[in-house]
Amino acid sequence: MSKRYACALYLSFLTLPVLAQTTPEPEPAPAAVEAADAVPATVVVEGRRPGPGVWKVSKGDHVMWVFGVYSPLPQKMEWDAARVERLVGKSQEVLTRPGARMEVGFFRGLTLLPTAIGIDKNPDGATLHDVLPADVYARWQVLKGKYIGDDDGIERRRPIFVADTLLSKGLSKSGLTQNTGVEEQIEKAAKHNKVKITSTTLSMDVDDPRALMKEFKKSQVEDVACFTKTLERLEGDIDAMRVRANAWANGNIAEMSSLDYAERDKACNDAIFNSQFAKNAPAFQHLPERIRANWMKAAEKALADNTATFALLPMKNVIGPQSYLADLQAQGYTVESPK
Template sequence: MMATPVLAQESAAPEVPAAPATAQLDTVVVTGEQPGPGLWKVSKGEHVLWVLGTQSPLPQKMQWRAREVEERVAQSQAVLLSPGLYIKSGVGFWGRLALIPSLIGIRNNPDGKKLAQIVPAEQYARWQPLKQRYLGRGNKVEKWRPLFAAMELYGEAIKRNGMTGGNDLIGERVEAFSKKAGIKPTLVKVTVDVKEPRAAIKEFKHSALDDLDCFSKTLDRLETDLGNMKLRVNAWATGDLAALRALPFTNQYAACMQAMQGATVLKDFGDINAQTKQAWIEAASKALDTNASTFALLPMSDIIGEGRYLSALAERGYHVEAPDDVDEVPAIAAQP
């Protein structure tokens, strides 16, 4: 069952002590041309899969020196893009246009409630100084569900700290290299088929989301992890994998994705994260068996974080080598 949100009085925002101001961080995000990390090599016999670990966010003013990636893509017969979720609505262009009016207000809390009436008082006290610092005094976001408010806050916070979303940037460059090489990239995806999109939108607007954990972890990350976040983006940009492995990683995305998957329109489709991982492993195995060379993208957290997709390929008999020759697979395979 979904957790019941703790409601504050509707007449006024809760009177709680202000949260302490977040300490100013002096870590400088790198700029200029940077090499990025090396490539993981997965092989069996003469067949090779080259894997680039992607990172988000990335330094805002970095130019990625991607010569090795371009060369590996040019030598490959297939390119696998990062795995993701695809929502199929079964409507064409005009049908999508007709749906636009029903999307208005989709981010808002049901029944017109404000954020102060949805989140616990302690979380709202932490939210206020962060919101003022990064979003200003506007009240539009105060109508939004905690999930969407957290996403808006996070996006503006990384921008103000010299960072930008990285996965799209990397994906676009790899797609450009693929086009130049005459390869149509493969999007590894799990498809959710929404038969009646208008009804699904209406249902989503009126359904509760168990998104307080997402909201809280986003606040945690902005209060305590911005310094490490800058160190991580610098480590990716300069190719320092030892630093990436050593730095603690607080990931609010898992909690936010879990909240979205708990929505009525998605919860009947099972564990989408597990399905996505399995889809990528199957696509990678097929590509390895079929092609002499394949290039693939994976989030860095799925390579050296908890996801560790490549250990599943090792268990199937493929040989996995890290760019810095660190043999990670035995330690991964030993985990329960």
Template structure:
């Protein structure tokens, strides 16, 4: 998460959703999906033990290089990532460039006044439940997946669809022996600490002056997140097997499979629901993704100018997009060397 208990920012009700939809459900490629086949396929057996992961992209101009490790999530739960190549590059770099992030600043007294209003912040307005706001066909499919992955949790029925979608996704990958890619980041950050390497976090700062009023408004406002919920349901119904294939492919460094395997892109619908919400508009965040991209690109260019070697991590989706981060660097005149 981008915050802790006493760094609320838009905090529990906004950034938790935003961080989830922008990061937690990272697709591996940017191709459109084809429907999955029936459930009669042999389930992909996830790799275990030490795995190398993929090779890195090399962005360079002259003698200065930006090495980029592409990431996906989820990954095999019982995999231990170890790449001598990446370790060597990180250890010999002068800077570690993180993906961009949002940080909200809230004054001390605003934090104190905010606490009581956070109760029930994930709930649907007017006490409605999922059964009241979802189309019957979508609700029936949700009920099936809920029973399989969450169980008898009645409280979750009070929550907004976008929060429920995030929770369902997390539970489903956990029960499918997969996990977020946190362990990769932790391993990299440990090397960075050991070698005392400069860390750069491109950050969009935003001061929230009246946090309590913003929370109250959010609790009464609607978010058009039904499509996000429906697409998440669809992905979990048809794409879990492909997720396991992707997870294995990343672990073994099989970039050809990652490039060619289709997926259900529910992420765009979830991003749209958040960034088109009334709260996002009030905070001036409609163009958040573009602003974050520009901040990262500026930091990358500065690092390339100042360092012989810089190391960065980016989602595979951004690496493969025709208008993604690497495409933007190529348009600025940098050479891009793709891993084999």
């Protein structure tokens, strides 16, 4: 779910909580100032890098190569995609990474644009000062000054949208980027080799997207936890993010396997999925499980139909407790990690 979708896809933005609270203007906490000013020790790698190897899923003579994508990555890294491009060229199908989106026709989408205006604003004209606890607001002020600067307009946006902006700005100033271009390179290689590209994105059916958007605009969403996790990442996790980015860039499988890739995602997703708004919308019911099942269905079909398939998965779904590959292994497929 991302605010990068247009029109009705604004609905996919739903992701966080607001604990409405009116407090006096606080002074920045010394600890927060110190943490925000700390300089990460890890140097972000630069130049041409191999990236991680691929995981091999097989049954009989049918194989699926799984590539783990990750963000953020070093800004000045150039990914050496030669190995992956060769595998893509030898495959009959490429599966995109899993996700979800709302399908709305172009002309219908245009009619939704007036409804989308202001969807990122807090209900009833509230500001971040109104909806954030005093200590969280103090920490936000420190990081806002460091990474965003003067911007009064941002104070009226919902915490979840502010968190996205703050994280992007903070990463950029730390030598990292969320716009990695890795998936685009893989899809370009597939098109060049005339390899079929299959989307594993789950389509979400909404009977009345206009009404859903209006409901979201007037609803309080519990996104303080997501916002707070974002502050924590920028206050104390930048160095760890650099370590993760370097591990991906250098293809260090052992180091990648020891890292936690869930990070702030769970807090932000829970804010949406556990909100009353989402609970009342059938399209959001059991969405993570449906996204996972949709990818599994596509993967098993590809493995049955093709002698060679190439698939993309977020790294957190390749290794660790959320691994999709563990599900395939449980279904009788052989899974081998890169050497």
